[in-house]
Amino acid sequence: MLIDAMGIILADNGRVKLGELNDERALAATPFGGRYRIIDFMLSSMVNSGIKHIGILAETKYSSLMDHLGTGSHWDLDRLQQGLRIIPPYMQSDFFRSPSPQDLNGLYDFLKHSVQMHVVVAESNIISNINFTEFVKEHEASGADVTVMYNHDADTLGSPNVSLTFEDNKLVDLLIDPLNLTSDCSSLGAVVLTRSLLMDMLTQAISRSEVLFNTEFILEKYKELTIRGFENNDMTLRVNSLATYFSASMRLLESNILQKLFKAENRIYTKVKNESPARYLKGNHVSNSLISDGCDILGNVEDSVIFRGVKVGKHSKISNCIIMQDTVIRDGAELKNVIIDKDSVIRSGVRLQGSPDYPVVIRKGVIV
Amino acid sequence: MLIDAMGIILADNGRVKLGELNDERALAATPFGGRYRIIDFMLSSMVNSGIKHIGILAETKYSSLMDHLGTGSHWDLDRLQQGLRIIPPYMQSDFFRSPSPQDLNGLYDFLKHSVQMHVVVAESNIISNINFTEFVKEHEASGADVTVMYNHDADTLGSPNVSLTFEDNKLVDLLIDPLNLTSDCSSLGAVVLTRSLLMDMLTQAISRSEVLFNTEFILEKYKELTIRGFENNDMTLRVNSLATYFSASMRLLESNILQKLFKAENRIYTKVKNESPARYLKGNHVSNSLISDGCDILGNVEDSVIFRGVKVGKHSKISNCIIMQDTVIRDGAELKNVIIDKDSVIRSGVRLQGSPDYPVVIRKGVIV
Amino acid sequence: MPKQQMIAMILAGGQGSRLGVLTEYIAKPAVPFGSKYRIIDFALSNCTNSGIETVGVLTQYSPLELNSYIGNGYSWDLDRNLGGLSILPPYQSLEGSDWYKGTANSIYQNITFIDNHNPDYVLVLSGDHIYKQDYRQMLRAHIEAKAAATIAVREVPWEEASRFGIMNTDEEGNILEFEEKPANPKSNLASMGVYIFTWKTLRAHLIADENNPDSRNDFGQNIIPAMLADRETMLAFTFDGYWKDVGTIFSLWEANMDLLDRPQEINLQDAMWRIYSRSTLQPSHYIGENASIIDSILTDGVEVYGNVKHSIISSGAVVEEGAEIKDSILMPGAVVKKGCKIDKCIIGIDTIIGENVEVGVTVKDGRADFVNKKFCSDGITVFGSGLVIADNVKIMANSMFFPVDEGQTSDVILESTVLGII
């Protein structure tokens, strides 16, 4: 059945920062997996589930996010009535920020002018190809006030942010970043509730001058509301630190993860850049790597994720690295366990080496 | 020839406020002429001239403007590479505003990432159906640094904002809101210059911490630069005060003005609302008026402009009025020389009367 | 692309020959309706409002104006990257070239198109009916009944039942029998020409039907009876809103007049179920000093200086001073000059009626040489599009004015221009 739900995606999460990668961009806008940004996964999951009215709640540093999202057309969300909206008043300069009680008014107004029965609120830092149809359907059937998506985390990555304890499938406790796990259920950062209930919750928060909104804001009401769990068994990668960002990227090189994320019936959409095909030129050797359009490969690449338009010079050696868009690796450079942000240049002969737990990060647009 | 120019439209003008109509909306977003907003005229003129990369510089109160513009699709400006952009960092909450030297950086970045040779910078408060092709072509041919569009104002409306004095068609003096006219040339608020020159001017302004940008910002450089004039003879209505807004609206009822603005080969685009056709029901009498889709007319309307979705009740009398969208005039109300903003209700038996020079203005969404 | 639960196929290829001159150059679904619409706006808006995002429009006959009107589907929010609106004309292939032979054949020829969208269900619609329907409700019934086909039906007066395709059903609404225009109807449930099929089942039946040389490849005549014969689960879904097939001059006129006389039935002001149409880029309409307008609907770009009563005036039409219009439909850009008396007329796109022309049942001594009982009845007179009618002529009711062929002359039709589109 056509799903009667709208979506809210949170572009930032106060507890998750990926170091210098987020200096000038929202968490949601962090490049990931060769040609994507982190938000592409949640956005595509919603679109593929038939959720076609989606608000993005960005706090600050929205500029690269807006550049990525454009009119929403790459997700087929450039619509006359509904589609994609960046929600004011978060929409402000990258340069100044003054939270005010009115911050939640923008979200409230967006909800008020929508027509769907349900709202799926989701964090953006979950890398998965989720179908929300069953989630919403089961929420409707259960009669719960709120349903939260969780998994058992066993074969997923990273420590849970939010550990959930259920009794009779009713949420009875919630621990944020716990040191000792008392439950094996961890939130997947997605909840569903009726639009009217969310508006009621916001009204109260606004009158109390609260300004923060995230999924915990909703889950913390577990004493007043009936909050049920919905277990999701999809392959999921959590990105909640630089180390988990790095290892999640590397896990894309595992064949079954690549297939499940990207070659399922539902595809992950992203901004199309019309790069030319990648060229493999004399002297290259590539092994166990993801390579993107627009690359020129003349050197050695192994166990790495190479974004669009990267130039890899002769005799260079790249191992266990993430090299972002339009970066140039000059002849003979050697890199191991390194993340290089967009538009950088690594000069001839430069050697950089991090460890898998503490990868070296090179900022956007620098020459090393 | 295809025009090699981009556009910048200034959504606000510090010296022009239309009273309560601009309390919650930018000047550019002021409703005009039954189904338009003021900016539609400049925006459509640019699009019809082949200018398809347009930045809108809004200072504050951008919300209704953004709602009107959407993805730009109604002006066919929802494009992958170019199209319509609201320029940050002006893009901020309606509720707070802190001008900073960075304000002009957003404009500078927008220009830097564009590819066109020329920039047409235009104020939004000129109601006309202009073709910029000749303007740009003559600017190119003349070799001037800047060319400014002007007219002789004789048969147009309102006092000039900016009076220009030319010698040998070179700008030698500029008076802003002069008490005594020393020239019969008045600026039409549109200038053309190369993108690189404008970027140079902005760089200097930013380094001096200037924050204001408008066409006078450019014209005031007449001592350093060669600024030439381009006379435009199109039918033009200037909106620079509430009184001129009112009288410009009324002049739309003149047949030749209606034809020239709206029935020329080039059309004025606006947001399409899919209202049903207007219904004329028993008891109505309408004379010399513009009426829009979605209206139900049961009363008397003369010499007025009625926007979309207005309900005019039985035995009501509307004379020389502007009634904006979705307002309800209840049975028997009487209005003369009144401007009623959107979503208002005038109750039965209410009588309001202003004068043509001082029309009564009723705010948006009130019940009188 | 994401899997589509249901896609819509709109049959828009028929000539609509009973509309005479009105469909001489344009397909029936593109005929103007209700002041600011075209007939197909209703089917397209129903799809959009029902959340259907992949729509194929099957065209064949005079599709230029229709294609041009539909464009990329933008006006109905159907300009999608994934799915969206596709125009599906006949085409040539290695197996040869075929025009669409019948409604079922037109879907058969587009099996590949449908397969590419991989839907569970296919909604088949006519492009020339005036109604507002939420197809989601019908789909829900179809899924619950696990039906192979669900056919929308409405109750018609028993005395009219023999003019329709009639469904005989059991108490649960399962169709037991389908009779095309039965002499002695056993039921008054008439098919609306709105079908939901389970695609896998329909696909098999389309292929079987194509291989049957005796078939006329029509849904009503062949596919539905064949599915019944195969004992597929077939559901009748009762629809009780306004519905009208505007297939004749009289029904087209009547459906327009219904907007004035029964506005609550096909409520165009319903903000929850907008009927979308392509914008004409015209300003608000202008009413002159001495005009009078009553019981009428008008839209953008109209100019009225004369008297309009109980009529439908479309965008950009002009009624000059002293002209009197009654019970009539002016299509976009039609001009009625000074002093005319126009009664029960349909005036085509951009047609100009000269000064002091009189048409209608009260005209006793008018020209009878354009009377056309094949198409016109009930006193309705029809002017084709792009005509210029001479001044001062008086015309009998029930006339129809076709363009004059090149080389011919007429003292009434001064000019007939090639139809300009949009």
Add this chain to the structure above:
Amino acid sequence: MPKQQMIAMILAGGQGSRLGVLTEYIAKPAVPFGSKYRIIDFALSNCTNSGIETVGVLTQYSPLELNSYIGNGYSWDLDRNLGGLSILPPYQSLEGSDWYKGTANSIYQNITFIDNHNPDYVLVLSGDHIYKQDYRQMLRAHIEAKAAATIAVREVPWEEASRFGIMNTDEEGNILEFEEKPANPKSNLASMGVYIFTWKTLRAHLIADENNPDSRNDFGQNIIPAMLADRETMLAFTFDGYWKDVGTIFSLWEANMDLLDRPQEINLQDAMWRIYSRSTLQPSHYIGENASIIDSILTDGVEVYGNVKHSIISSGAVVEEGAEIKDSILMPGAVVKKGCKIDKCIIGIDTIIGENVEVGVTVKDGRADFVNKKFCSDGITVFGSGLVIADNVKIMANSMFFPVDEGQTSDVILESTVLGII
């Protein structure tokens, strides 16, 4: 809509029969090219990059895949509300129904479409040439010369000139004579099949041509000679960039190889003149542990575990471990299984080559029963789309594999599926 200075009409209706199995189910402009493109991407991207916003694509033969690929024009930024991309198939009208008879007739049948956009100039293009051209430069020359027609030409080697339509010009570039494949060419300026016409003039000539029963309604054979005979101003506009008509198997293979051998000539990395294509929604491509790739281009969704040399691998294609690919083109979704030796092959969409298959000039004792000299030369072997080739077969070069008809069996072609689109 705003007046358009120039609109483009792209001829995309031909069968492209010299491409054999590659165009059996899809029109030539939709044939995959250069790892991530379709042939028509070049014409469409040239239009967009030249600022042309109204583009008609004239289709006729097997247009489904082409229509599906083009969609609403979004990928080329041609999904405009005003103008934009329109697919223009043949249609029926009261005057009868006609398939397009020739290139000129296809434009003739769309005169109304062009008139509606009211352009000063019309650009007529082929949808099956590989080149990058800024049509604005040509338009400027056309306007300055006040020409009725401007024809893009390029210098070809004198010894090849007799294979082309040759323009004989004066010193200013005015065309004095046009000779189709002259035995003794007087010039080496060959037409590229890119025309700019002043619409008013072309319109008159199209109507005259249509009324001439002896005409084949072709631009090269009829319209251009007739305009010359009428002493219209006809300009030759010399283009000196890369240009290739990919009308044969060999030229299609060669143009693909040119991307590897002469990458600077049709530079695909030029950010100022992007060639747009429809996104396949695939992830970055994956290179396995033991792969080796040299002198090749690859795109999204590809997986390579074997050895690829001097080849073009399209989206979603898979090269399994130990397979060796050389001088070949894998179209989207093609799979080459373990141990294959593939030399100078074109492998169609979604075709699967079984394990240990060997193809090429070095295969001495291979199957000769698929050799097809009508289409194949120079050692090139072509597999159609949607085929499954048996394991362990050895195949002689110059073979072509067509789908097996229903009921037939083959020990080499195990399966041939209906072509899936996009």
